[in-house]
Amino acid sequence: MLRLARRGSHCRRHYRRHSREASVTAVDRHLIWFRNDLRTHDHPALAAVSGAESLLCVAILPPRLLGTTEHGFRRTGPFRARFLIETLQELDRELRARGNRLFVVRGQPSDVVPELCSRYDLTDIWYPDEPGTEEATEVSELTDALHRLSESTGRSVRMHAHVSSTLLHSDDLPFQLEQMPRVFTDFRKAVEHVWTVREMVNTPSGLPPPPGDPDRDNGVGPVTRDSVVGESVSVVWGIPSVEALTRESAPEPDPRAAFVWRGGEGAAKRRLEKWIWEQDALRRYKETRNGLLGAEYSSKLSAWLSVGSISPRFVYEEVRRYERERVRNHSTYWLIFELLWRDYFWFLAKKVGPRLFARSGPRRVTKPWRYDREAFDRWRTGNTGNDFIDANMREIAATGYMSNRGRQNVASFLARDLQLDWRLGAEYFESMLVDYDVASNYGNWTYAVGVGTDPREDRWFNPDRQAERYDPDGSYRRTWLAELR
Numbered sequence: 001m002l003r004l005a006r007r008g009s010h011c012r013r014h015y016r017r018h019s020r021e022a023s024v025t026a027v028d029r030h031l032i033w034f035r036n037d038l039r040t041h042d043h044p045a046l047a048a049v050s051g052a053e054s055l056l057c058v059a060i061l062p063p064r065l066l067g068t069t070e071h072g073f074r075r076t077g078p079f080r081a082r083f084l085i086e087t088l089q090e091l092d093r094e095l096r097a098r099g100n101r102l103f104v105v106r107g108q109p110s111d112v113v114p115e116l117c118s119r120y121d122l123t124d125i126w127y128p129d130e131p132g133t134e135e136a137t138e139v140s141e142l143t144d145a146l147h148r149l150s151e152s153t154g155r156s157v158r159m160h161a162h163v164s165s166t167l168l169h170s171d172d173l174p175f176q177l178e179q180m181p182r183v184f185t186d187f188r189k190a191v192e193h194v195w196t197v198r199e200m201v202n203t204p205s206g207l208p209p210p211p212g213d214p215d216r217d218n219g220v221g222p223v224t225r226d227s228v229v230g231e232s233v234s235v236v237w238g239i240p241s242v243e244a245l246t247r248e249s250a251p252e253p254d255p256r257a258a259f260v261w262r263g264g265e266g267a268a269k270r271r272l273e274k275w276i277w278e279q280d281a282l283r284r285y286k287e288t289r290n291g292l293l294g295a296e297y298s299s300k301l302s303a304w305l306s307v308g309s310i311s312p313r314f315v316y317e318e319v320r321r322y323e324r325e326r327v328r329n330h331s332t333y334w335l336i337f338e339l340l341w342r343d344y345f346w347f348l349a350k351k352v353g354p355r356l357f358a359r360s361g362p363r364r365v366t367k368p369w370r371y372d373r374e375a376f377d378r379w380r381t382g383n384t385g386n387d388f389i390d391a392n393m394r395e396i397a398a399t400g401y402m403s404n405r406g407r408q409n410v411a412s413f414l415a416r417d418l419q420l421d422w423r424l425g426a427e428y429f430e431s432m433l434v435d436y437d438v439a440s441n442y443g444n445w446t447y448a449v450g451v452g453t454d455p456r457e458d459r460w461f462n463p464d465r466q467a468e469r470y471d472p473d474g475s476y477r478r479t480w481l482a483e484l485r
Helices: 002-007 044-048 078-096 109-120 133-153 184-193 242-246 265-278 281-288 302-307 312-325 330-357 373-381 387-399 404-417 422-432 438-449 463-470 475-480
Strands: 029-034 054-061 102-106 124-128 158-162
Touching: 029 109, 044 124, 044 158, 054 078, 054 109, 078 102, 078 242, 078 265, 078 302, 109 133, 124 133, 133 158, 133 330, 184 330, 265 281, 265 302, 265 312, 281 330, 312 330, 330 438, 373 387, 373 404, 373 422, 387 404, 387 422, 387 463, 387 475, 404 422, 404 438, 404 463, 422 438
Parallel strands: 029 054, 029 124, 054 102, 124 158
Antiparallel strands: none
16 A cells, blocks of 8 residues: 555564663764654763763754655645754754754765764764654664675674653563553553653763864765765755745744744743643643643643653653642543553554554554545635534644644544545644654544544544534634634
8 A cells, every 4th residue: 555655664673672771981972863852851862972972963854754745745844844943943052052062964864874974983873762664664774774884894883772752661561562452441551550650861961072073064065975875965964944844934823823832842841831830730631631722721742742852751750740749630640641642652653563554554444435635625624514623624724733622523524424535634634733743643543533443443523512512602613714703
C-alpha cells in the first residue's frame, strides 16, 4: 500500500539497541542529534556529555519533514513550522547560555552526520529513540553509513540511543514490546501495577564547547560527503524562516483563537506554571477537559510535548508536587492518565510499525473506504452542512489546533458518515496541527475509525448530540461559523 511504502519496512534491525549509557572522557568528541527532544532540562544526552572534550549540537531537518504526504499535503504546514522555528531559536539561546550553540542543518541524517564525523573526528553520536518508521529508517541508514565510514577510515563512532519522549522508560515496562497489551486499559493496568517513573536527569549549567571553529564552518554551499558515501549533497546551515520551510507566509494569529502557542521550553514551563499553580486549573481538569472554547479547559501542553520542549517527567513531577501541596483528586490523576495515553500510542507505534499507516490499520480490518476528493474538500474546508463538524474544521484551518472532543467527532464523521479513507484526514492533520505527533495522530485516527485498538469497533459519534452536550448554547459554533452570527 502507498502509505506502507512511504513509511518504510518494519525491519527489526531498525530497532536494535545501542548503548544507552557511556563513560565520557576528556578526549571524547560528541555530537547530539536533536530530534523531538528540543530542550535542555531532563535531557539524558546533555547530562551525559558534560566531561567531553567537545560537543556539537545539531538539529537536522530531513527531506521528509519538508516534503508532501501521499495525498499531496505539505508534511509541515505553516503553524507547526512557526512553532518549530521558535523552538529551535530558544534551544539555541539555552545552549549558548551554557557555552555551546545549536547548528540547524537541512539534509539526510545519513549524509550530514558522517560528514561531520569526518570533519571533526567525532567519537560518539547521541540521539533520542523515536516511534515512527521513517524515523527508525533514518537511524538504520545512519548506522550503515557510519559502518561504511569506519571500514574506510578505520575509525569507529559509537552510537547511543536515549529515551526522552515518554513518561515511562521502555526498559521499565512489565512486558516485552512484542507482548504489549493491545487494549489501552490492559496496558494501563499492567504499568500501574509496577509503577516506575524514573527521576529526571540534572540540567547541566555548562557544556563542552563546539569543536573546531564553528563560525567558520557555519556557511552555505555544498558539503562534500565522505568518499565512501559518494556524491556531494547540498546542506544548508542555520535556522530557516517559515517561508523557507513551507513556501508559505508565516500565519497571523486569528483573533478568535483562545490560545496562541509560542515555541520553546521556557514558554512550556510558563504555561504549566500558570495553568497548574496560578489558575489552579488542574483541580477541576477532569470536569473541564472536554471544553471547546477558552484557554483553561485543558493544559494545552501537547504542542510542547510533541517536539520535546517539555519533559513528560517534568509535567509528572509538577502534578505530584501539586498533589502534595494542594489537593490530590480525580483531576490530578487524569492528567497523568493522559500522559499514559500518549505513552501507549508511542509504544504501540513501535510495536506495529507500518501497520499504523495502513488502510486496514493495526488490526487489519477491511472497511469500504472510498476516495472522493470533492467530499473530502467539503470536510476539510468546513462545508459539510453539519454546524458542529464545520466549526471544528474551520478552527483547525485558522489556528492549527482543535480540541480533543472536536478531533474525535471530525474523524468519526469523515470515516463513518462520509465513508472516506481515513488516511486523508490523518494526513491533513499531520500538515495542519501545531501539536502533530506521529504516534498520537495516527494512533488516535486508527482508534477513532475502527481499525485500531478500540475494543468497540463500531464506535460512532453523533455530531448533533455531541453539539447539544458540549456546545449547548451554540457559542463555539457561532465563534467559527460567521453564517450563524
